[in-house]
Amino acid sequence: MLHYIEEHYSRDIYIDELASLPSLSRSHFCRVFKEFTGVTPIDYLNLYRVNKAADLFQADGCKVIDAALQTGFDNLSHFTNTFKKYMHCTPSVYKRDYDFKG
Incomplete structure (x- = not known):
């Protein structure tokens, strides 16, 4: 499942799609995923996408x-809010600070 997310993160991925991979119900999949990773499938996907954006x-x-x-967000506002949630700053601030340090 993690490999699938990492291979397809740049497009829309739905919970039902992920749950179908191991043939689990949506709720059972979410429970097992969180037990295994410590985060929900959506949190894992969003964190993976944000880290890929930071790499870019x-x-x-x-x-x-x-x-x-490029990282699967089709709404700039949603991207900015999600990036800020995980990186504790906006993408613009992150980019500026990285340029400053580099």
Whole structure:
């Protein structure tokens, strides 16, 4: 399941789609996933996407909107809020601070 998320993170992934991989019900899948990883499937996916976006900022100075689109977010506001939730700063601040340190 983790490998599937890591391979397909740049497109829409639904809980029912993930649950169907091991042939589990949605609720059972979510419970097992959280027991195994310590986070919900959505938290895992979003954290993975945010880390990939941070990698894009560090690797080539990618624009915020481009990083959002490349990591599966189709809404810039949602990307910014999600990035801030996990990185404790906005993508623009993260990018600026990385450029400053680099």
